[in-house]
Amino acid sequence: MATGNNVRKRVIVVGGGFAGINAAMELAKLSVDITLVDRKNYHTFQPLLYQVALAVLSPADIAQPIRSILRDHQNVEVLMDEVVGFDLSDQRVLLKTGSQLEYDYLILASGSTHSYFGKDDWAKLAPGLKTVEDATEIRRRVLLAFELAERQMQEAGSHPPLNFVIVGGGPTGVELAGAISDIAKLYMTKDFRHIDPATAQVLILEGSPSILAAYPPDLQVKAREQLNALGVQVRTGAHVTDVQPGYVMVDDERVESAVTLWAAGVQASPLGKLLGFPTDRRGCVLVDQFLNPPNHPEIFICGDLAHVEENGRQLPGVAQPAMQMGVYAARRIGRLVARDFGSDGTGLNQPFHYFDKGDMATIGRKAAVANIKWPFHGHWSGFPAWMTWLLVHIFFLIGFRNRIAVFSQWAWTYLSFRDGARLITGSQNLPGWNENYGTPEDASIQRSLDLAVPKT
Ligand SMILES: Cc1cc2nc3c(=O)[nH]c(=O)nc-3n(C[C@H](O)[C@H](O)[C@H](O)COP(=O)(O)OP(=O)(O)OC[C@H]3O[C@@H](n4cnc5c(N)ncnc54)[C@H](O)[C@@H]3O)c2cc1C
Structure with a gap:
């Protein structure tokens, strides 16, 4: 003691x-x-991690040093x-x-x-989303797929399908799917010269009979409708049996995947x-x-x-x-x-008692579902649910600077149709793509060889 x-x-x-x-x-x-x-030396606001993963926000917008959060409390010390x-x-x-x-x-x-339900080797092929590092890794893979497709198109006149497969249809899977669809179909359309990013396909594979299993059935249906409107395909009752570079297996069926993300467990x-x-x-x-x-x-x-x-x-x-x-x-x-x-x-x-105010899941631009339990009961979807989601998340973000930064970035993205942090950092390797089509480095070496060695 x-x-x-x-x-x-x-x-x-x-x-x-x-x-x-x-x-x-x-x-x-x-x-x-x-x-x-x-x-870690910082607190992570996990509900907005997917926006870092999909390049809307920067890591510092949703993370705050723990020391600075607690700085005014003299009887609290922080140890990293x-x-x-x-x-x-x-x-x-x-x-x-x-x-x-x-x-x-x-x-x-x-x-x-x-x-990963005991299949830990799937982690490097299908990253999940829990930390800032996970978010920047997902951002790297998603953005890299578009860059590699552009390069491939320029060099070979075709590119493999830009399929994004998300394993798991809970709130995180739904958020990731909607956000990938948004960046492909809304924010990047004018940025490439050789590919059409809007041709990207986003697929959710969910093992149970419905997405958003914890939500009331009417909101599950609304969520699916909103995902479909964004062009996201949803397959329920789909059990992923293997994850490999460039594809996943659903029982005996091979599903091609440029980028696989894990939101299942x-x-x-x-x-x-x-x-x-x-x-x-x-x-x-x-x-x-x-x-x-x-x-x-x-x-x-x-x-x-x-x-x-x-x-x-x-x-x-x-x-x-x-x-x-x-x-x-x-x-x-x-x-x-x-x-x-x-x-x-x-x-x-006096025991612990949970005061349940309800749940919300965002799906994409102007698309969300909200199961409100306080201060009144209601099931909302679409724009009202999305606005409520935005306001609640701004309110609960820790740190005044973060609130201002996130609010202004969202306003900018909403009005300009441009995301804010589209950076590819780290390796240029994309599992599956590089094995099948070569790395960009390979391609540029090949190009310099082509230039250096006169063709006979
Ligand atoms: C992508 C994503 C989206 C989410 N969206 C929502 C949402 O929209 N709404 C919602 O209500 N909830 C959401 N959640 C869930 C919510 O974030 C979690 O329920 C919540 O963070 C749990 O809080 P916690 O304090 O238990 O753990 P955490 O917030 O995970 O904090 C745990 C802390 O412990 C530290 N730690 C872990 N192990 C050690 C160790 N061995 N030594 C020292 N430190 C350690 C970690 O660094 C971390 O800082 C989401 C979660 C994720 C991952």
């Missing part, structure tokens, strides 16, 4: 995501000392390090650098990551299993109504890492529950520290 009864308690928060940041800000109001540990283990009996967190941090209370909010951060408590099949830690794992009232599991059930259903892995869990855990620690159990002793019996 870090401290005795009369000294300030030490709280360690692991993770500077939605749950961790909200927990730290709430804890900062208490007379406790807080250390927030994250392996990776948590690699726990010593639960001595109440210590073990860090990759070899240090250990003692705690009186621990809030673990290390989030989730992709799951999520698993909890491995830290959940490291704790040694029972987890569900995705690795989320099973917690009680106070967000505590069994027999550890000093440990709180929050956000995507927590398996919390209400009315017999697991809470979704989205931002609102994560934020509310972080705040709840901090307030409960406040009660425990102050020994404030309420006049009738009920204070400590």
Whole structure:
């Protein structure tokens, strides 16, 4: 244990995501000392990652240094390090650098990551979207496909089909599909001389009977209609059995794919299993109504890492529950520290309760669906849902600069039909394309050889 009864308690928060940041800000109001540990120095606003992936926004528009978010809270310190283990009996967190941090209370909010259902070798062929690095890698591949097609067309008079295959029809898959369609059909049409970017085909492969499975059936239908209007094909009941460079297999059928993206599976951060408590099949830690794992009232599991059930259903892995869990855990620690159990002793019996305001998924320019549960009930689609989505995301973005930057970039994109961050950084290798058609470097070497060696 870090401290005795009369000294300030030490709280360690692991993770500077939605749950961790909200927990730290709430804890900062208490007379406790807080250390927030994250392996990154910035908080990522994941709901807008796909806009970085599709070149509308830049990484800095949606990420904010954790240190700067918490700078005004003198009792909060930030440590950039990776948590690699726990010593639960001595109440210590073990860090990759070899240090250990003692705690009186621990809030673990290390989030989730992709799951390839045991086929981890698919990851390099079909990147998923979880981090800023993932987003810039997807951006690289999508933009590179158009560049390689332009080059191929110029040199050979034809190019392989610009097929973009997205595995998974949840909110992320739908957002990616709509955004690829938007850039191909709206934002890049005037930029190429040899290819027509609008000929790009976007295909969602979803294994279950419907896309957006967590949404009401009428919104699933609306979402599909809006995707079709954007030219996105949707195949449901389509089980991807293999991912290879340049194509995917749906059972025995080969589907050509210039770029394959993965939006099909999520698993909890491995830290959940490291704790040694029972987890569900995705690795989320099973917690009680106070967000505590069994027999550890000093440990709180929050956000995507927590398996919390209400009315017999697991809470979704989205931002609102994560934020509310972080705040709840901090307030409960406040009660425990102050020994404030309420006049009738009920204070400590107050369980976590998720206040569900609804869900929204954006599909493309002026296209979205919204399942609104607060302040009224309603199912919206199309332009009203899209406007609501824009406003809510601006509101929840952390940082004034980011809000201004995102708002002005969206206004610019909307009015000018131009995206804002169309940069290809890193390698010029595109799995499948380069194997079949050669790298641009190969092509330019070949061209210089053609020029240097007189043809006989
Ligand atoms: C592409 C995408 C789109 C999304 N869109 C929406 C949306 O529109 N609406 C919505 O409500 N939700 C959306 N979500 C879900 C939402 O972002 C998550 O539910 C939310 O981020 C979970 O918050 P969290 O705090 O549990 O974890 P995270 O926000 O993932 O934060 C976890 C933090 O822990 C850190 N960490 C992890 N492991 C370690 C370690 N070992 N040591 C130190 N630090 C560590 C990470 O660096 C990270 O900062 C989306 C998610 C994604 C990926």
